[in-house]
Amino acid sequence: MSSLHPVIAEVTERLRERSRASRERYLAKIAAAGGEGGTHRERLSCGNLAHGFAACEPHDKAALRAGRAPNLGIINAYNDMLSAHQPYERYPAFIREVARQAGVTAQVAGGVPAMCDGVTQGRPGMEMSLFSRDLIAMATAVSLSHDMFDGTVYLGICDKIVPGLLIGALSFGHLPGIFIPSGPMPSGITNEQKSKVRQAFAEGKAGRAELLEAEAAAYHAPGTCTFYGTANSNQMLMEIMGLHLPGSSFVAPDTPLRDALTAEAVRRVAALSQPGEQHLPIGHIVDEKAVINGVIGLHATGGSTNHLLHLVAIARAAGVELRWDDFDALSSVIPLLARVYPNGYADVNQFHDAGGMGFLIDQLLGAGLMHADVRTVFGTGMDGYTQIPELDNTGKLHWKPVSKESGNRGVLRQASEPFRADGGLRMLEGNIGRAVIKVSSVPDDRQIIEAPAVVFDDQDDVRRAFERGELNRDFIAVVRFQGPQAIGMPELHKLTPTLSVLQDRGHRIALLTDGRMSGASGRVPAAIHVTPEAAAGGSIAKIRDGDMIRLDAVAGTVDVLIEPSEFAARMPATSDLSKHHVGMGRELFALFRQASTTADLGAGVV
Structure with missing residues (x-):
């Protein structure tokens, strides 16, 4: 692994100095909220606590009543309007069962609004889209305000939802937390084919029926839309900032590997929520280095411009004063390693098959182009994210090192032969x-x-x-x-x-x-x-x-x-x-x- 690029070191140090006072205030705030150990339910009155477990099944009720094991709060952005979020319908029951097996409990703390920008595009509803991010942050805070929880699970994928959830999570930064994706839908017609029909329609050379057929062939199943827009940029960010399990961002929904990763994520946050050496609040993960790694990931993949808004807001929620100047300074030294539509012909499934996030992170680390020494939900630095998950013959989840060779050089390249020498x-x-x-x-x-x-x-x-x-x-x-x-x-x-x-x-x-x-x-x-x-x-x-x-x-x-x-x-x-x-x-x-x-x-x- 090469030493850290001097420009990255310089930008990070400037960010740290600029953020010193605000970060110190933030860390003091979450330290005060965390208290002196023990479960948070010990602070509740008997009436508070009885309300909190009244509807639970007997085993969970007994555990919550005893008050010794951690209780995980689930913040769910499920609805049927977003193809990416539809798979979350069955997650709460699944998470509760995995939590019981891990010796902890889990409750849905609340749901947050989740609008589909694809449905509202060009319509009046789109004028509420950006503000839904802050509404989601507020709804997350309301959901966690019951103070019943010792750790958190965040179920969200799309454009404003992940940034809103993370801003809300950072307002409860004393709690450990993990983000669990649901994965992309299978590839439909190519994005280039879809774009050609859209242009033909704009010129009056295609009718509505032809356009609808193309759109329905592109957006056709549960899962995230497969182009590299804000939703998939969100998934990249959560992984490169250490808030996903390694290699979990782009695994298909409703598959044995996806379920195994979801179960492991629950077990992982359960471990992080226990008092002791592993205890790791989310506010300690999202620091200056993690934020800089997020910016680097955006440049290296040609990610969504929306994150020049969202990542700034996320950083501020953690007391980190990120500026557009930091994006610009890093752009000059971070090479473009991925081409995913609209920055190429491929979709995120092809990106994942070519080596995906594991290959990308391995290349960046090897070239000294990102911070390795960060805290993550996986319990390692970023070196742990140069692995890919798979199931063995018995169905057990494990991780193996990613290949040093791209599976498709037209989609994903080594740092020594980038598509562009600078960021996007x-x-x-x-x-x-x-x-x-x-x-x-x-x-x-x-x-x-x-x-x-x-x-x-x-x-x-x-x-x-x-x-x-x-x-x-x-x-x-x-x-x-x-x-x-x-x-x-x-x-x-x-x-x-x-x-x-x-x-x-x-x-x-x-x-x-x-x-x-x-x-x-x-x-x-x-x-x-x-x-x-x-x-x-x-x-x-x-x-x-x-x-x-x-x-x-x-x-x-x-x-x-x-x-x-x-x-x-x-x-x-x-x-x-x-x-x-x-x-x-x-x-x-x-x-x-x-x-x-x-x-x-x-x-x-x-």
């Missing part, structure tokens, strides 16, 4: 403000775009302009008033087919927005998360149709090319957003919009 996520800065861009799948000849602005205050207006034939030219689409304070910062993935069609026609185009574009953003250069946002009077609100804009992902800049004094003198535009603030429950989130932090601080309220 970068920061942009200029007279418009700050933004981020995902460049891992943007063609080399589209990394710099200089073109006139076409300004929109609603993403639907882009489609209408396209249908009117007004966008058959070089331009940069400025889609503003999409930020958290405006309308909740929805994803604008609905724009992808339209913009892709225009780029394929040879036009030099880009997107500039204070909204989001998610982990599914692809070949079209997109400067997103612009801050300050338009609703806060940011400079993006000063841009007018025809202004020349230069987006330079190589230099890391984004600017309006007009005389500085003229741009400074302009008054920011305003927009009537009232139609976005009512209906479909959006009126209930007014306080979230009013209290939201800026995008570079996580765009949240907690």
Whole structure:
């Protein structure tokens, strides 16, 4: 194993120094919450405790009444709307039985909301999506507030759910905890086939029936969607930050190996919840080094841009002051080792079959490109995550070392022969403000775009302009008033087919927005998360149709090319957003919009 790369060491040390006071306050808070040992139920009155075990079956009731063995709280994001979460329906009963066999008890502490961004994409519900992260964190805290628990099991997969669960978990950072995935669905039609039908539909060359057939062939079974968007980036993060068991992120649902991994995860958190040397609160796992490893994983895999919001918010919940500058500094030294759609042809099943997380982590560690000396739920440093799980002939779970050779060099490569020498996520800065861009799948000849602005205050207006034939030219689409304070910062993935069609026609185009574009953003250069946002009077609100804009992902800049004094003198535009603030429950989130932090601080309220 090589020594740690000096840039990683330097960025980590800066982060540690910047976070010293806030991290110390956080650790003091969770130490006070943890008390002086013993089970947490010993603090409850008899009435409190009786309420807590009233509905349990006799064996569990007796154990809870005696109060000696740990009790595990299950936070479940199960629903039937998310294919990734449907397998969780049977998990609580399974976990309770495994817990009994391990000499502990388990109770569902609560459920949290879990919305499917795929269903709400381009719809009013998407304007509540980002804020659902903080709502999930709050619901997690409410669920654990009964103080009945000594350890926690978190069941969640998708976009805002894992970040929300982890933020909530860190507010109870004195409790040990583990995240249990359910795995990806089997591969359907290829992502390239699906995208071609979407583009054909956008051009009027395919009908709704043909489009629905393609979508249904792609999203067709229980399990996570197989492209590398935010959901699968979440799974990568939980593993590379030591919160999953090694190799568990992308094992298929409802298989013997998946069940064995789930059972082992329960046994593992049971051991971590016992008083003694193994006791390990989740707040001690998620520290500066774990956070930096998360950023490294995003770069090495071309992960979701949403994590420039989520990982910042997660880190803050642990007292760690992560900044976009840290992402940018690490991007220059972390090579891109994976190509998974939209950053390639493969899906996560092919990534897993090629060596998956074990191979990725082994390569990063071997090249000195991540921290090895961290704490994990597996009880090892990151060296324990260079293994892959399998069942022997008797059905017993064990781990074996991962191969040093990729199973598919078109999907996963060694650190000595990366797809790119640098990471896939970068920061942009200029007279418009700050933004981020995902460049891992943007063609080399589209990394710099200089073109006139076409300004929109609603993403639907882009489609209408396209249908009117007004966008058959070089331009940069400025889609503003999409930020958290405006309308909740929805994803604008609905724009992808339209913009892709225009780029394929040879036009030099880009997107500039204070909204989001998610982990599914692809070949079209997109400067997103612009801050300050338009609703806060940011400079993006000063841009007018025809202004020349230069987006330079190589230099890391984004600017309006007009005389500085003229741009400074302009008054920011305003927009009537009232139609976005009512209906479909959006009126209930007014306080979230009013209290939201800026995008570079996580765009949240907690």
